[in-house]
Amino acid sequence: MRRTPLRRRTPLRPMSAKRRRDSIIYRRLRDLWLRHYHTCASCGAPSSEVHHTAGRGKYYLETMTWLAVCRTCHAYIHAHPAQARSRGWLR
8 A cells, every 4th residue: 555645734934035145155164164164063073054043034144143153052952941041052
């Protein structure tokens, strides 16, 4: 018996032209930024991700709100928000 994939009930919202432009800028800026901050701010391992301490909305391109982290620490930050706030990793 072959299963058919589930369909989304609501379609994905299209990305605005401004957000598309910001995403291109973000990818370039993130790559340059991670080359400079190449170790995790939490454990010292090689960083591979950018955590947005103030969210990705208004401060999406603000590098002052970015934190270089490894995948494990990034998951920890989102799984333990109270501890992350006390350490200054979330606002």
